[in-house]
Each structure stands twice: as structure tokens, then as C-alpha cells.
Amino acid sequence: MKVLFATSECAPLVKTGGLGDVSAALPPAIAALGHEVMLLMPAYADMPLQGRITGWFPVPAEGPWPAAQLLRVDRGEGVPLLLLACPQLYARSGPPYADAAGVEHPDNALRFGLLSRVAALIGTPRSPCGWTADIVHANDWPTALAPLYLRQWRDAAGAADRSRIAASMVTVHNLAFQGVVPMDWASRLGIGGAYLGVHDGAEFWGKLSMMKAGLQFADAITTVSPTYAREIQTPELGFGLDGVLRTRADRLQGILNGIDTDIWNPLRDPLIEAPFSADRLAGKAACKAALRRTLGLAEDDKRMLFGLVGRFTEQKGIDWVIAGAERLVCQGGQLAILGSGDRALETALRALAQKHPQHVRVTVGFDEALAHQIEAGSDSFLMPSRFEPCGLNQMYSQAYGTPPVVTPTGGLADSVTDAAAPGGGGTGFVMQGGSQAAFDEAVARALACWKDTPDTWRRLQRNGMQRDFGWPASARAYVRAYTGILPGADADPQGAPALSYKAGTAAAEY
Ligand code: ADP
Ligand code: GLC
DSSP, X not given: OEEEEEOSOBTTTBOSSXXXXXXXXXXXXXXXXXXXXXXXXXXXXXXXXXXXXXXXXXXXXXXXXXXXXXXXXXXTTSOOEEEEEOHHHXXXXXXXXXXXXXXXXXXXXXXXXXXXXXXXXXXXXXXXXXXXOSEEEEESGGGTTHHHHHHHHHHHSOHHHHTTSOEEEEEESOTTOOOXXXXXXXXXXXXXXXXXXXXXXXXXXXXXXXXXXXXXXXXXEEESOHHHHHHTTSTTTSTTOHHHHHHTGGGEEEOOOOOOXXXXXXXXXXXXXXXOOSSOOHHHHHHHHHHHHHHTOOOOTTOEEEEEEEEESGGGTHHHHHHHHHHHHHTTEEEEEEEEEOHHHHHHHHHHHHHOTTTEEEEESOXXXXXXXXXXXXXXXXXXXXXXXXXXXXXXXXXXXXXXXXOSSHHHHHHOOBTTSTTSOOOBEEOSSSSHHHHHHHHHHHHHHHHHOHHHHHHHHHHHHHSOOOSHHHHHHHHHHHHHHSTTOOBOTTSOBOOOOOOOOOOSOO
């Protein structure tokens, strides 16, 4: 099977969050199962690219689309990269979606419209790079127009050609971000009127929603945990798209992300002070001491160190951490926090650190090494997200013997077992709901467990470290899902009959 994995970020080239990690790890895991996989992403400025350019293909200008090039880069063992070069759209420094001040680029519809269109083209006989995918796998809104283009071209193709057009999957990594733009972009992006309906198309409250396009037209929809797959079908976490997702529930499934166990492995992590494992935890104590020294936190044996790495947003429950910090410190805790985002949250965190210089340290910014050191050196990891499609940090922390405190939502619910669960298989502390009181209660439980019952604590650590969070199981689930939608497959991954689509007034050419 030939799979094109289309994405807007991929670590270490460019990463704003978990999508970057997933794009780096999932395609090779699928390739390891014997499939041909290529990764398509934009050629942003300043990418730390390593590898050899082994192909150069023009993508001619056409209608509203500017001319672009595809560069094929081979990176030794990794999955080959297809970089979409169009300097006027992508050669900008900084994060992929916004300028340095955090203002979204006004031409994002065109930037990611082109990325989606080229992804879709690679799934057709008109592929510009001489390689045609059987499956085009889109990820989040920046590539979610690809399923719409493929559907539009499939509808316009004659019966003989239809099966030569790739099937599509869209993976929802975070439904909170949808790529909603004014409707007049639709014609500029070559989207036919038949694909813009509110019930069966991409219209969202009078605007064009790229995410909704993906959800409406993909042959399969996945999201990054089974619990989140259920949650997004409810008004509470559906961000206005729960109705569409309920309608397409027979095409939707949750596949839990994995973690890259080469990069996140405490026995072989070059970024941490000392290696350690479930059986040899001495190195972890050295990591804690080093982290405290680096951050200037008091080295008091009786104090438990809580870590947090992530985006400072409401999603991540940072406000609960801020409001609960005073109690946490009074009860004998310390906090090592790394992240950036919402300015008001940054300011509140800084004030907290100023008030408790011995016990709270906040580092604002993106720092890969410090993220590893916090995972390794903390006793427990805080992740009280209001919602969390999957979350990677709670899996990293379990692998690093750092039992996490989490909310019972999305991938957190699917990957952490509470310390009090029957059977002794606990790996962390699952809050009883999403609230300040639930956060405070879980933190108090973690503190008590760490201080009073060291044997139980070590069992939590060992259980977490022995869990298998590797990618192979997820990769196998993706391959099963691809197999169900391959052109010619008569059933979808859940065995439901193939949906029929209204042949529209699609543009006859692409
Ligand atoms: P999300 O994608 O919602 O931000 P995830 O837990 O899935 O959350 O993934 C976040 C990824 O980004 C993790 O690899 C995490 O370590 C990393 N990360 C987030 N913020 C920072 C930061 N300030 N510095 C370094 N790494 C970070
Ligand atoms: C998103 C989600 C996060 C998930 C990541 C990778 O950024 O917020 O929960 O782990 O995507 O799928």
C-alpha cells in the first residue's frame, strides 16, 4: 500500500505540539509494517534539514494556484520527505501558522489550501512527483481540504478512472482548531458549490471550515484516542461539529497515539543527567538533583517535585495549577514549569515563581532538553487538561517513572490508570472530574502517596515504566483502517456499507 502522510509540522523540522511528534513517528512505524510511505509538508524557512535531495518536481501554476516545487529528500532510514516549496507562502521564520506576535497569517487559507491540494494531487494519476498514493492521510485542519478535493475529482471522473483516485483519511488531533475562513475563499480555492452545503458540505455558520471539509468528505475519520472519539460527538467537546461527527460515526474511530521510544527512553536519553530504568532508579534521583540545581530550587529531600510542560492555554488547565499552587507548596511540593502561550497565564505563573523562589520555577519558551529533564527529574507530572485528544506528556512521564496527575478525559483517560484502581495496576492519579477541587484532591493524594507509602509509589513508577506505549500497535490499527477504505474495498473499517455520495457539479479538472 502507498500512503501519503500530509502534515503541517514534523519534529525536529518544525513542531508546535504533539502533531509534530506524531508526524515524526507514525509514518516510519507504518513503513516498518511493509508499506511505502511518504511525508508531505511545506518547506518553511530555517528548517534543520538533513538528508539528500533526490528529486525535484515542478507543480505548475493553475488558476488561483501559484507555481510551486516538490523536493524529495531522502533521510537515510527514515520515510522520504516531499517538501512543498513555494517561498512566497511558506518561507517565513517562526511557527507555521502565525507571526512572531502570534497573529495568524492572513493567507493561511491559500497556504494550507495549496498544501491540501498538492496532497490530493499526489493521490491521482496527475501526481506531480511520479509517485501516486493509494491513501492520502490528512492531519488536522491544515491538510483537511485534501479529502474534499479528492471527492470532488472522484465525482467528476468517469467510472473507469474513479478507482485510480486515492482514498482519504483525516485524523483529528485537536478539534478546537478548525481553519475557519470567510466563504469567499471557497472559489479561490477551487471548491465547487456542491461541496459547500451546511449539512453535507464544508459550510460552518456562513464560513468555510477546512476541518469540517475533512470530516464530511474523508473516507475514514480517526482521532487520537478512543475516549476523544466519543467525546467529540457530544456538544460539550464537539466544538460545533458534534452533529457532523455523529452523522459520520460509522466512519469514525479513535486510535491511541504511541510515543517514540528511541527519543523518550530514560535508559538512552542523552539530554538527561543519568540513565535509569524500572529496576535501577538511582539515576532518577540524580536527574531530580540536577533539575533542581539547574532551576535553582531548594534541594530538600522531603519535598516532592511536580513537573509541567505544555502550552499555557485554558485547554491544559493551567489556571487550576496556578490556583492550587499555594496549597501544593504548603503541603510540601515544588513546581518546575515549562511552556508558553497565553500572556495572562504567563504573568500569573511568573508572579507565583517570584513569591516562592525556592519552590516554584517557571521557564517561558520552547526547550526540548529541559522538557526531557523535567520528565526525568520530577516525581510527578501535572496534566489537568480540560480536554485532551491524546496527550503525549502523560505517556512520556509514565515511561520516565513520573506518575502523572490527569483529568479523566480523552487520551489521558485511555492511558493512565488511577493509583486506587483495583488490582494494583495504577500508574498515576486520575482526577474525579475537571475542577479545582478535583485537581487539589488528586495533588493531595499524590503527595500523601509519595511521602507515606514509598512502596506503593515505586509500584506506580514500575507499572508506568513497564507499559508498552510504542507505536507499532497504533500503526497496525491505522493500516487496518487504510485497508478498509482502499479503492475497491467494499466495506469501511467498522464493516459498515460504503456511503454513497451525491455526484455534484464538480469542476471537471484538477
Ligand atoms: P499538544 O499537542 O496539545 O500541545 P501533547 O502532549 O500531545 O500536547 O504534545 C506536546 C508536545 O510538545 C510534547 O512533546 C511536549 O513535550 C512538547 N512541548 C510542549 N511545550 C513545550 C515546551 N515549552 N518546550 C518543549 N517541549 C514542549
Ligand atoms: C493535539 C492534541 C494532543 C495530541 C496531539 C497529537 O495537539 O492537543 O492531545 O496528543 O495533537 O495527536
